[in-house]
Amino acid sequence: MQVKETKRNAATSAKPLSRIQEANRKAILNAAIEVFAASGFRGATIDEIATRCGMSKPNLLYYFKSKRQIYQQVLEQTLGEWLAPFEDIDPDGDPIEELRRYITVKLKMSEDNPNASKLFANEVLHGAPVIGEFLETRLKNLVNEKAKVIRHWVGEGKLAPIDPYHLIFMIWATTQHYADFDVQIRAVLGTQAGRPGFYEQAGQAILSIILYGIRPR
Amino acid sequence: MQVKETKRNAATSAKPLSRIQEANRKAILNAAIEVFAASGFRGATIDEIATRCGMSKPNLLYYFKSKRQIYQQVLEQTLGEWLAPFEDIDPDGDPIEELRRYITVKLKMSEDNPNASKLFANEVLHGAPVIGEFLETRLKNLVNEKAKVIRHWVGEGKLAPIDPYHLIFMIWATTQHYADFDVQIRAVLGTQAGRPGFYEQAGQAILSIILYGIRPR
DNA sequence: GTCTATAATTCGATAGAC
DNA sequence: GTCTATCGAATTATAGAC
Known part of the structure; x- marks a missing residue:
């Protein structure tokens, strides 16, 4: 059993992620690999990745700050x-x-x-x-x-x-x-x-x- | 030696092209294959194809009516x-x-x-x-x-x-x-x-x- | 035939309410 | 954390002067 996310410690460089955050990130990356594979970096759109995991575009960009960052992560x-x-x-x-x-x-x-x-x-x-x-x-x-x-x-x-x-x-x-x-x-x-x-x-x-x-x- | 382009005949379905037109079309297609190969259909831009054969974007679109048409032609x-x-x-x-x-x-x-x-x-x-x-x-x-x-x-x-x-x-x-x-x-x-x-x-x-x-x- | 200017659209990214 | 609304950049395509 796991407690709620521990308080952020400004001294730690790697910030801990809640389970929801982890799950959402994984969902995004799974959707992203499909879209990038089918359309390439340029052809892929954030919108399609977001839609494919039931998320809004700005919400997806809450987890990854740019399209390129998602791409690099997936690679x-x-x-x-x-x-x-x-x-x-x-x-x-x-x-x-x-x-x-x-x-x-x-x-x-x-x-x-x-x-x-x-x-x-x-x-x-x-x-x-x-x-x-x-x-x-x-x-x-x-x-x-x-x-x-x-x-x-x-x-x-x-x-x-x-x-x-x-x-x-x-x-x-x-x-x-x-x-x-x-x-x-x-x-x-x-x-x-x-x-x-x-x-x-x-x-x-x-x-x-x-x-x-x-x-x- | 060749005379100027003969007058268009509305009855012929295939319109004859002047030598300049032919040369320009070929130059466009040669530039296009490079750009499409390097960037894919979505990543390629008409501007880059045009620049690569010393042409303006609208002028290129005088020869091919759309980006897709160039792509199909090249393929x-x-x-x-x-x-x-x-x-x-x-x-x-x-x-x-x-x-x-x-x-x-x-x-x-x-x-x-x-x-x-x-x-x-x-x-x-x-x-x-x-x-x-x-x-x-x-x-x-x-x-x-x-x-x-x-x-x-x-x-x-x-x-x-x-x-x-x-x-x-x-x-x-x-x-x-x-x-x-x-x-x-x-x-x-x-x-x-x-x-x-x-x-x-x-x-x-x-x-x-x-x-x-x-x-x- | 070639140009400048611009309309129209798409898309990445942000602002700000909740 | 998630949303609506929207900005701004990039890009296709067209209008119209020359």
Whole structure:
């Protein structure tokens, strides 16, 4: 059981939030990711985000002081979970199994949370104005680290001599394509694309080509 | 040598355009593809398109009656050339060589004309409001046709038993990724990504994985 | 055909009552 | 905390002079 919000302490930098405040913030961010994913930063309107969580525009702006602040918050929130499975690639694991698992998880993320993928695609497509610095620092370091792992695997003869960076890009491109271009895939395949098992089928096809393509030969 | 524009004939439905008109229209469309690719439909402004081809806003609207009309024109213009190499896949050619050529051409298109790729990515990402019908008709038919070709190749034992549709999506995703996400690639790879020969390197990596991955086994 | 000026609209953000 | 009302900036599109 929890008491009412404790009095604000001017000395603390992080102000505590009531449960209502927390709930409202979360509702806003959930609505925002949908709208930003569908329309991009410029195309999204505060009004639509507000309406989607049953709030008025000024009330929403009571919680976030600007449209850009909501956008940054949503991006930051998603960035961590988006990279987690990439970080999880284990240098000591079996190369083919590690990559199989990564591809599978990444494709599942496209299926379960296409909006997160679309959000990033939009941001990067428009020049990454907000996460540009993140890409040049943390992502760059992380990719270099994992590229080194793959190169090591190649050196051990456990993988064919492929370029680690282009392999990583291929995995990202292929898996995220199913989220970012879902409209096109649905248009081409019709109802088939929405059926249960579709993503399993896609996963098998992708794994079959890539894993066989990087097998030592 | 050419005389001045001939008098308009009210009976002809297609009105002839003077050379100046033609040149101006082309200049507008060239500027428009850059701006739409960089900012999307909503983010692009007529003012920026106009400025980029040394024109005033009202003057540009003398040639195209609305922002949407420019956008549709640019999309239509690019759609044909975009699909041409896909149509060129020859059912009677050698499967591996046909796909090698297609992947190579597609990657070169991403290198030479990234804006066309970004334009489509934006349009599809936002639900394909303009080219949606095209995707469901002409593109769908074309993909079905080529899928049949690939399936036939598989049946002949010239390719491993892979799903044709997912192979096509993988090729599209991977090659277009280098245009659509060029900012991310540049951020991760630094100056290396801009160097001459980078796309050749990418092409070799992609071809190495995919072509080996679909080889009969 | 090209310009200046401006109408009309949309949208982010704020003021201030409750 | 939430609302109504509204300001101000940006932007599409048009009117009308030249």
